[in-house]
Amino acid sequence: MSDGEGARFITEQKLDTSHKAILYLEDLNVSFDGFKAINNLSLYIDKGELRCIIGPNGAGKTTMMDIITGKTKPDSGQAWFGQTIDLLKMTEPEIANAGIGRKFQKPTVFESHTVAENLELAMHGNKSVWYSLKAKLTGTQQFLIDDTLRTIGLTEHYYRPAGALSHGQKQWLEIGMLLVQEPHLMLVDEPVAGMTHQEMDRTAELLVSLAGERSVVVVEHDMEFVRSIADKVTVLHQGSVLAEGSMDEVQNDPRVIEVYLGE
């Protein structure tokens, strides 16, 4: 079971961000049974940027992430990771291994595995079958797990099955899984749903600290939260970009106000 041609291509292919941008989405279109969920969407994310994406329900935010991570294939358009990696030609695992990590809107963890095992499974590294058969946690990997558990505040739940965690704790675990993956680009779909105010502050702090070295794209409905972390905000509406700019610019944009009030 060797890796497919595509995968070998990718591992040799290094992420090239020499033109500043890490993600290029151009003229994407997706329709579900005639309904246009994504409509001529173009969006660029810079290396090291923290970008917030807002928009009413059904604006296409999650669908956009589905395209980037290979879950949904668009009807037309382009999606590039850096200068050289064509995301539309790759499968989900190939994209993940190329360095794009994702936290889902509905927290999805491996319920019958322990918290620590969830992190072990998500951790970056060789993920081929034969390698997994022999794989043992190295000291560095164990350290990364312990360290991440401390960051997400789940140290005392090390041996607990993930299915037994509360909703908020699952959110944290998923963020932890994203961290150990050490991706170049993190896509974070609604990270603070179900969190307390304190937890929200901690999440904000964490996401801000991650940006710079990595690029982070956050989708969130909670405006207060967005305001606390946002540098640049993109507003999606009916599958395309409605406005882009700082939080203040966007919030004062008459088109944005109309969309949000019209709801």
Add this chain to the structure above:
Amino acid sequence: MLLTILRNDRGGQIMLSVLLATLIAVPLLNLLVPAGNPLHVPTYLVTLMGKYLTYALLAIAVDLVWGYLGILSLGHGAFFALGGYAMGMYLMRQIGDRGVYGNPDLPDFMVFLNWKELPWFWYGFDMFWFAMIMVILVPGVLAFLFGWLAFRSRVTGVYLSIMTQALTYALLLAFFRNEMGFGGNNGLTDFKDILGFSLQADGTRIALFIASGIAVIAGYLLCRYIINSKLGRVVVAIRDAESRTRFVGYKVENYKVWVFTVSAMLAGIAGALYVPQVGIINPGEFSPLNSIEIVIWVAIGGRATLYGAVLGAILVNYSKTVFTGLMPESWLFMLGALFVLVTLYLPQGLAGIVNQFKARRSSKQVTA
């Protein structure tokens, strides 16, 4: 090594200990205790137990793909039968010129069909080592090809189960045909000896019984080793959240094909041990119903425990032997009823009772 594999596996430790004790005691009770003594184990019983053990190995193979990987294979009877046919072909070649027609080059059924020479795919089966490689290789290659096609197209759930049924049914039809060169309807039988030892001899039968027991132990340890490894954790992750596993970077198809192939190879070995003990292999072994029965053994024993599969296979087949003796027509209804009852009241099978008991005890310890 052994101890680390079985660490935290209480059920496996118990099951393997009992099995080991049986493997030592049964031959002694057969050979050393004189017939007529109530403790004597007659040879036919040794062989019957040997047959149950081959079923146990088959059930372990099914539990690996169904219990842990979540693929409900209703075609494992085919891999078992293919392993059985590979062994049967070796046993046929061992007959040599002692067949009814006395032809030194051709098995009886080929002489009967007026064939003049041995078909190419029978070449090499006069050599034991070659036949043993085929026992593993043929089911393995078939499972690999089938899995590669099905899993890459992301066929899952009921559709996959139906495809596995179709696979075994197609083989059933093919092996029924005389032109296929595997003895058609009658299959392969009238075996004389294996590696020069008569299949009727007590010693040979005891050796086959012990070999079956060792195969169960080795198969169990192999599967437990796989499940304990990181590969095993990925496999369970695929069962619980397949698409999530893809998004953290695992090529789910490759894992599925790998496990499916390993499982088919184990089933092939089980089939190869089965045939010399029952003395015949015919296309009936490909019957879709057989494959469904295996799944029922595992469900009754308890999925995703491995030792539950062993327990289920032995208990159900023991009951089958008893009840088909008493009321031959009613067995399938009984099996169906048993399956329904277990699904309703013991969703984790017989192994689940043990676990419930353990859980209750440990919760008592906590409160104490």
